[in-house]
Amino acid sequence: MKFKLITVFVMLLSYIGMAQETKTISGTVSDSTAVPLPGAQLKVQGKEIFTVTDFDGNYTLEGVEEGDIFKVTFLGFQPKEITVGSSNEYNITLQEEAAALSEVVVIGYGKAESRDLAGTISNLKGEEINDSPTTSALQAAQGKLAGVQVINDGSPGSVGNVRIRGSISVLGGADPLYVVDGVITQDISGIANSDIESFDVLKDASSTAIYGARGANGVVLITTKSGKGKMNISLSTKTGINTLVNGVDMANAQEYARYTNEALVRGGNDPAFSEAEIGNLKTTNWMDEITRDGFFQNYNLSVSGSKDDIDYFVSTNYMDEEGILKNNKYERLTVRLNNTYHLDENLRIGHNLSLARERGFAPSTSAYAIDGVPYGAFTSAYKQAPFLSVRNAQGNYQTTNLNNVGNPIAEIENNQSVNEQVRILGNVWGELDVVDWLSFRSSLGVNVLRQKIRSYGASYNVENESGVQINNQNQQLTVRDVDEERFNWDNFLTFDKKFGKHDINLTLGLTAERFSSEFLQGSRRGVPPSDNLLYLNVGEQEGQKVENSGDKSTRLAYFSRLLYNFDKRYVFNATIRREGSSKFAESQRIKYYPSFGVAWNIDNENFFSNQNFISNLKVRGSYGLVGNDRINSGLFLQLIDFSAYPFPSGVAIGGSSIQQYDENLKWETTKELDLGVEFGLIQGKLRGEVTYYKKTTEDILFPLALPQTSGDDNFVTNAGSIENKGIEFGLNWSDESESGDFSYNIGFNITKNENELTKINPVVANATPFIDSGDLQNGKIVTRTVEGNQLGTFWLYKTDGIFESQEEIGNSAQPAASVGDFRYVDTNGDGTISQADRQYMGSYQPDFYYGINLGFTYKQVDFSTSLFGNVGNKVFNGLRAQRFSGENIDADLFAERNVVPTEASAGPRAFNEVPLPSDYYLEDGDFLRVNNITLGYNFSDKIVEYINLSRLRIYAVAQNPLTFTKYSGFNPELPRGVLDSGLELNAYPTTGKFLLGLNIDF
Template identity: 85%
Template structure:
C-alpha cells in the first residue's frame, strides 16, 4: 500500500513539473512600411485558438503556452509562423508576396495559397494595373499572362476580346466569366484600374468547375480595394494624346485618275480624265480629314483606412477620351464605396458598390473604310462650302457622314454586393452575399441630315432622316451562401467549402425608328416623326440558375495536394428533362521541394508538379430555343373566320448544355532563391454537344435550326519564365518576364441531325456579295475559305486554255482545284485562320534609386488576316499605293497584282496576308521623389511618369492594323476596323 502511495505521489510531482502555465500574448501585425494590417488572421496550430487583428493591426491570443506556434495570414502577403516564447508581446512584420509559387490567390468563393492548388491560375499584380493608362484591366493584361489572349480594337471605351485557351463554342460566346467582388457580370468596362486589388484568371477545369455552366471559357476574378490602417488619400492624374500610327500610303489623285482610266478602257469605256485634267488634280488625304489627335484624361481620387470598427475605401474616377476618329468620344465616371463593419471579432458585414455612368459618341467605323476608298481628287467641300462626292463610285463623303449622323450611347450601371460573414469557430465560417448588376442603357442613332451631291455641288436637306432609338434594361442578381471549414490536423490541412448559389437575369429592350424627324438636337424624338414606315420591336429575356457546390482543398505535410470540386447546376434555358447537369473535377499536386531529399541542394528553390481533370458547361444561348413557337392567324371560311396556328420555327426539345472536359498537366519551379521562376503547362480540352445553328434548305421555311451537333477541341502548351534580382544595397533592381502559348483549335465533328441540313457556317461578309470564312468540320473556327490566285493572265491564248474563258488579259488566274473546267465555289480552299500558332509576351522592369523604367511587348505568330479594304471593291474606289505600283500593265510576267479593274473581285488569297506582329504595348519612365523631399512637403508618395502605349508595331501586313477582333467566326477581317492608335501620356501619383 505504501509503495502505491509513493508511486502516485511521484507521478503527481512529475506531472506538475512538466505542466506549463497558459498566458495571454498580444502585439501588432504590419507590413514592411509599418502600415498596420487589419483583418489579418492568426491561428494557433493544433488548438482552437483564433483571432483577427483590429483596425490598428492589434491582436490578442489567450490561453497559449510557450512553444505554441501561431500562423499569420493576410491576402497579398507571405504567411508567417511565430513560436511563443517567454515574452508576451509580438510585433510581426509580413512581407508582400514576391514569388508566384507562394502567393495567396483568389479562387471561386474563397482564397488559397497557390502551393495548395492543383489547378492553373494566372494573376496580375495590382501595381501592374493601377497606373495603366487603359480603359480596362484587360488591356493592361495584354501579353502578360500565358494562355490569355487579349485582342483590342483600340476605340475609346472598348474592353477588347478575351480568349482563354482558344474558342470552344459557336453560339455560346468566347468571352470568359467575370466575377467582381463575387458579383457575376459580362462587362467590366466600368471598373477603374486604380480600384483593383487583385486580378486572377482561372484557366483549367479544376479551377473553373466550381462555376459550372459559367466557367467553360475561363473565369476572371477581380477583387477591388478595401481600407486598412491609417487614413490614406491617393490622387492620380494621367493626360496626353491619342494619335494614328501605322498609316497606309494611298494612291494620290494622279495615280487614282490613271488607274481609273485604265480600268474603264479595259472594258471598252471612255476614260474619265483627260491628260490635262490629270496633271492639275489636287490630292485629298481622306484619312487625314476624318482623324485627329484626341485628348486623353484620367483622374482618380481615393480615401481609405480603418476607423474604430469600420474599414473604408471610397474612390472617384473620371475618364475622358477622344478617339482618333472625329467626333468619337468616350466619357466615364465611376464612384466606388467599399466598407467592412466589424460587429465583433467574429461577425462582419459590408458592401462593395460602384456606380458607373458612361457616354459614348460613336461615328460608324465604316468611315475608315470610306476614307480608304474615296476618290482622292474630290475635295471635302467645294468653293460654295457644300460637301462633295463623285459619280465614279458610291462610297460617299466620310466627313459628311460624320457631320450629318449622330450615334450616342449612354449607360448607367450599378454593380456591387452586400455581404455578411461570421466565424462560427476559428475553423468554420459562414458567408452570405447578394450581388446586384443593374444596367440602364439608351442609344440614339440619327442620320443623315443632308443628301451630299456630286462634283456639281448639289446638296439638299434630307426629308427622310431616320431616327433609331433603343432603350435596354438589364438586371442580374446572384445570391451566394457557403460554409468554409479550414482546419489543420497535425500534418493534414483541410479546407472544405459547401455552398448554394442562385442567379436571375431579366432583360428588356425597346427599339423604334421613324423617318422625317427634324435635324435638331432638341427635336430628336420618335413622336415628332412620320408614323408611316415606322418600326417597333420589343424583346426580352428571363432566365434563372440554381446550383449546389462543394470543394475540397487538402494537403499532407505541405507536400501532397488533392483538390476536388463538384457542382450540381440547373438552368431554365433548357427543357425540364435536360435542365440538370453535374460538373465534377479533381486535381493532384506534389510540392517536391518540401521532401527531405530536396533539402541538400541549393539550385532549386521550389518545384511542384500538378495535374487536373474536370468538366465544365456552357448555357450562353437565348432562352426558349427548345420551345415550339406558333403563329396564330385568322383564316376566312364560307361560314365565318377561324383562328389557326402554324409553326414558325423548327426546334429541338432535347436541346442541352455544351460540356467541356479538360486535362491539365503542369510543372512550376523556382531557382536561385526564386530569382528565376517559371511554369510549363499542357492542356487538352474538348467541348461536346456544341450548340450549332445548322442551315436548312429553303424548302423548310426556316433559315437555321439550333441543336447540339458537334464537338470542338483546343489543345496546347503554355510556358512562362521570370527573372528578378536586386543589388544588396537595394538601389538597383530589375525583372524580365517571357511567356508563350501555343493553341491548336479544331471543329472535330459536325453531325447534321436534321435531314439535308448544311453542316457549316459561312461568315466574314465583305458587303459586296462575297464571304471569306467557312467553319466546317476538320478546320479551325473561322477558317478563311478562298480562291487560289495563281497570278494573272498575260495573253488571250492563256485565257482560251483556262477555266475562265470570259476573263481579260490582266485578270486574276484562279486555280481550278477540282479540274472540272470552270471556276466555282467548289474550287475554294481552306487557308488558315486568325487564330495564331503562337502568341507571346515580353516584360521588362528596371529600378535605380528613384528612377523606374518598364516596357511590355506582345505579338502573334502564324495567323492570317484578310485585307478587306482592298478586297471590297465595286467600281471606282481608290487603291493603296502598293496595289497601284504592282498592278499588271503588260508584258509576259503575271506574278504581280491584277490590272486595273472596276468589278467585284472573287475573295482570293491575293488579299490574304500573314498576320504576324510584334507590338511595343507600353514604355514607361517614372521618377519617385525621395523620402527627404516627401517629408518636407508632408507626402508619403510622389511619382511622375511618362508613358507611350502602342507606339511601335512591327508587321508586314499592308493594312492599318493586324490586331482585328470581330466575332468568333470572322476575326481577322479588316473592314470597318479601328486603325492602330498610340497614346503618349504624362502622369502623376500622389499619396497623402
C-alpha cells in the first residue's frame, strides 16, 4: 500500500514539475511596412505577465508556458492574439485599423482617435516644437494652427498672447486655459520645448465643455514626454544671437534741427539753430546706442527608457537669452521627472513633476511702474534729439531744453527691474484597470509659484545745453512678493468597450480645486544704490507705501462624457459638467455646461468603397455651453470703509460704501455652434479641413463707468453680449519618393473671424456704456469699446488734408487753426471739432490671419520654413502721435511735412503741440513674417554607429529674419490687452534669432 502511495506521489510531483516548466520568448512588433512599434503592450491572458516593446519594437516575455495566449495591442492597430508553441521567437506584424490614418489626440481627461470625435481639435507633434528656439511652445505654434492666433512681442522670456477664435470677454481675459499633464496653470513659460510630446488645442464647446467655466477661451493641452523602450540619452544645444531686424529711419541731426526751427518759428518763437550750427551738427543714432546683438544659448539633457517595470523620463534644460536692449536678459533652469511604476499588470502609479527657476532683467524707465511695460527706453530713443551725444565733454549724461525726453542710456543704466520666480508644477497619480474595459484614475495636481520683483531707480543727473544739472530720481526701491498655490484633485472612471459594431467610451468624474494668492508690495525713497542695501528697511520712512491684497477661491465639479460610434461610421459625443465656484454669490454659484456633437465618417460607408480617390471624409457638427469666471473673488460683496468723524459731542465711527456691487453677479456663458468637414484625398497625401463656428458670449462682466458722485469709479455687472463668428480652413499635402530618399510637405491655413460687442445694457442709472482705453500718456486715448463695434476699436478724428490758406480756416469748424494744420472732419455738422466728431475706424483684430508651412527631406538633409501673417488689422503709431514739444520724428514724417502753405502734402507742417489722435497715425497692420527657417543634416547610420551614437544632427535656424509690411513703426505685431492691442508705444521691436544647433542621442 505504501509503495502504491509513494508511486502515485512521485508521478504527481513529476506531472506538476512538467506543468510548471516555463521559458522566455522574444521578438519584435512592427506594422505592415516593417516599421517597429515602440510602446506596444503584450499581456499573457490569465497571468500577471506583461511588457512593452522598446524603442526598436523589441520585447521579451519571461515565465510563459506552451499553450499560453498573449495579446498584443497598440493604439490605432488591430489587436492580435498569439499562442505560445515550441518556438522561442515570435515576430509580430500588426495591421492598421480601418481608421488607420486617424490621429490620436489628447482630450480632456483622456485620449481618443480624431475620427471618433465630433469637435474641432488641432494638434502639433513634439518634433514640431522641440527644436524651436523660443521661450514657449506657443511661439513655436505661431501660424501653424487654424483658429489659433499667437501674438508675440519678442522680448526675452515672453510667452505671447493667444486668441482662440477671437476675444470673448472684457474683464475675464482672453488667454486660453492651459493644462499640462492634467494640471491647470496660467503660465507655461517654465515648460521646456524639448520636454513636450504633444500640443493639442480644443477649440469648440463640444471639446471644451468638460472644463466648464474654464473653457470659453479654448483649452491648450500639453503632454510632456515619458519613457519607453531601451535607455536613451539625448543632448541638444542651440547657440546664436538676437538682433534688431526691423529698424525705423529717423530724422538725422540736420533734419531734426530744421524741423525744430520750423515748429518754433511757426509758434512765434526764435529758431533754435543757425544755419552754421546746423551744418556742423553730428548725428547720434539713439536706437544703436541702446541696442546690441544679444547672445542666446539653450542646453537640454534627458534620459528616458523602461526597466524593471519602471518607465522613466528625466530632463534638465537651461536657457540664457540676452535681449536686443542693453541690460535686458532672461534665464531659466527647468528640471523634470516623469515616472510610471507598473506595480502589476493592472495597477500603475506615477508622477509628472517639474521645477522651473526663472530670472528676468529689464531696464525700467520708472521704479514706480513695476506693473507697466518696462521698455520705455525704446520710446525715449525714438524721441530724443539726434544732435545730442550720450555724454558731454565732462562725461555727464546729456539732455536738451528743446524737449522733455529722458536720456535713454541714463534710463537703462540707472533703472533696473529684476523678476525672480520659482514654480513647481506637476501631479502624482494612480491608475487601476478594474477589468479590461473599466479603469479608474486619481490625480493630485499642484501648481505653486513664488515670485519676487525688485525694481530700483538710482539717483542720477543729466545736463542740458546751459550746463544745468537736472536730478531725475530719488533712489526709489519697490519690492513685490507674490505667492500663489493651486491644487486640483481629479478622480474619474473610464468605461471603454466594444459591443459588436458599437464602440462606447464613457467617462465619469469629480474634480475639486483650491486656489490662493497673496500680493505684498512696498516702496521707499532714499535707498542707496548698493546691492547689499536694497531692502525696504533702508531709506526714508516718509512717503513709504505698503500694499497687500490676495484672493482665495474653490471649485467643485462633476462631469461626464460619452464618445459613441456605430460601425466606425456614425459618431455621437455628449458632455455635461456641473460646476460650482466660490467667486459668486450662493444664489449664482452653480452652473451646468452641456454639449453634444455628431459626425459621419462617410468613407466607411459601403457605397464609398468602390473609389480610391477620397481616402477619408467626415462631416461633423456640435453645439455646447462653456463658461468664464476669471474675475477676482468678492466682486458681489459690499465693501465698507469705517472712519472716525468729528462731531461737537465727540468722535463717531461711521461707514461708507467704497464699492458699488451686484449681489446677483454671475458667470459669463458662451454658446457655440461648430460645423465642419474633414477630408483626405489621393491615399491621404492631401488632407484638409473646413470649419464654420459661431460663438455668442452672454452676461459678459462689464465695468460700467459711474458718475463721480457715486463714490466709486465703476460698477461691475453682467451687462452685455459679444459675438465671434468665422471660418477656418486648413490644407496639407505630403508625399515621398518610391525609394524613400525624398519626402516633402506643404501646409496652409487661414482663419477669418468677425468680432462684435453686440449689446450693452447699462443697468445702472447714468452709467456710461463704453470703455475707453489705449492711453497715449499725453492726455489722449485712442480706443473705445462700445456696442456695435469690435473690442478695442480705434476711436479717432478723421483728417481731410491740411489747411492751405487763412480763408479756408475761416470757413471751417477750426477757427483757431493755422495754415498747415490738419483739417478735421466735422462729423456731426455742429460747427466745432469735439469728441462728438470722433469716428470708429477698425481695430487690431484682423479680417483674417494665415500660416504657410513648407518642408522636405532628402537623404540626410532636412529643410523647413514657416510663415504667418495678418490682413485687415489696424495699428496706431503711438511713437509718432505721442508728441509734446521738440521730440525727434522719423524720416518719412520729415519728408511728408508741409513746408510751403500752397504745397500739396500728405502731412502737416512742423508743430510742437500735442496732436489730436487722428487717422493720420492709424496705419494698415498687414504683414507677412518669415517665422522660421531651419536647415539640418543627419549624419548617416554608418558614421553614427562608428562613434557609438544612435543619432547625430546639426542644424541652423533663422527666426523672424524677414517681415514684409508697409507699417512705418518698429513692429506691426503689438500684443497688449484685449482693449488696447495694436498701439505701438513702449513696445519691443521685431527681434530676429540666428542660431546653430546640435542633437546627439546615445
